[in-house]
Amino acid sequence: MRFASLGSGSEGNGLVVEAGDTRVLIDCGFGLRDTAARLGRLGLAPDSLAAILVTHEHSDHVGGVPAFAARHGIPVWATYGTLTAVSAKFEAVDRLYGFDSHDAFAVGDLEIRPFPVPHDAREPVQYVLGDGEHRLGVLTDVGVTTPCVESSLDACDALVLECNHCLDLLAASDYPYPLKQRIAGRLGHLHNEAAAELLTRIDTSRLRHVVAAHLSQQNNTPAKARAALAQALGCTPDWIGVADQATGFGWREI
Numbered sequence: 001m002r003f004a005s006l007g008s009g010s011e012g013n014g015l016v017v018e019a020g021d022t023r024v025l026i027d028c029g030f031g032l033r034d035t036a037a038r039l040g041r042l043g044l045a046p047d048s049l050a051a052i053l054v055t056h057e058h059s060d061h062v063g064g065v066p067a068f069a070a071r072h073g074i075p076v077w078a079t080y081g082t083l084t085a086v087s088a089k090f091e092a093v094d095r096l097y098g099f100d101s102h103d104a105f106a107v108g109d110l111e112i113r114p115f116p117v118p119h120d121a122r123e124p125v126q127y128v129l130g131d132g133e134h135r136l137g138v139l140t141d142v143g144v145t146t147p148c149v150e151s152s153l154d155a156c157d158a159l160v161l162e163c164n165h166c167l168d169l170l171a172a173s174d175y176p177y178p179l180k181q182r183i184a185g186r187l188g189h190l191h192n193e194a195a196a197e198l199l200t201r202i203d204t205s206r207l208r209h210v211v212a213a214h215l216s217q218q219n220n221t222p223a224k225a226r227a228a229l230a231q232a233l234g235c236t237p238d239w240i241g242v243a244d245q246a247t248g249f250g251w252r253e254i
């Protein structure tokens with residue numbers, strides 16, 4: 001298995017995951033041409049994707065999905081709740097598949113296990129993807145962790161983990177108070193220390209990759225995210241990867 005990011009953050013997200021001959025894209029928050037260019041940087045053609053898996057209806061995750069899926073004839077998978085929220089915008093998509101947030105399914109060689117997360121959307125999920133031998137856990141856009149989140153991410157070989165903000169930077173920022181409340185709330189986004197604490201509560205014995213993702217460009221820094229996760233894992237900060245908004249990150253092999 002291998003995975004790479006097209007970009008990560010509140011201005012757009014996209015994560016490519018590959019096993020054997022199967023390649024899927026989780027979310028697409030970029031425009032048509034931008035998505036093709038970002039895939040091109042990874043050596044991929046748009047029509048090589050077997051599916052787009054959607055996490056939830058916020059525009060940094062679905063903004064580019066309908067146009068890209070319609071143009072390249074790619075099937076789209078989303079929870080029934082997400083489909084309800086996006087139905088008007090997704091009319092041009094030919095193959096739309098709904099699923100319940102607890103139901104696993106397969107796309108080609110990839111086993112896909114969604115799990116529900118607390119976030120201010122209709123039926124938001126995140127994913128664990130596996131090839132039968134190795135597993136990648138993905139967790140962004142989550143206000144707080146839950147026992148379900150923790151058991152889902154237990155013993156993964158790689159994690160892409162939200163480190164949205166530093167609590168002190170968010171508190172000191174000039175964001176309006178209601179927005180600060182939303183971000184830091186139970187249906188908002190995970191801060192560095194909460195992400196670090198999650199790592200201390202799950203089985204990390206198989207971990208070969210940890211990438212911090214969905215960093216706020218105003219209220220966080222890569223160094224702060226790295227330091228928090230490294231302290232939790234007892235590793236050096238440079239071992240922790242960071243997915244950025246402009247370039248994501250390059251291929252990582254599991």
Ligand SMILES: [Zn+2]
Nearest residue numbers: 010058060141
């Ligand atoms: Zn987001």
Ligand SMILES: [Zn+2]
Nearest residue numbers: 056058119141
């Ligand atoms: Zn969101």
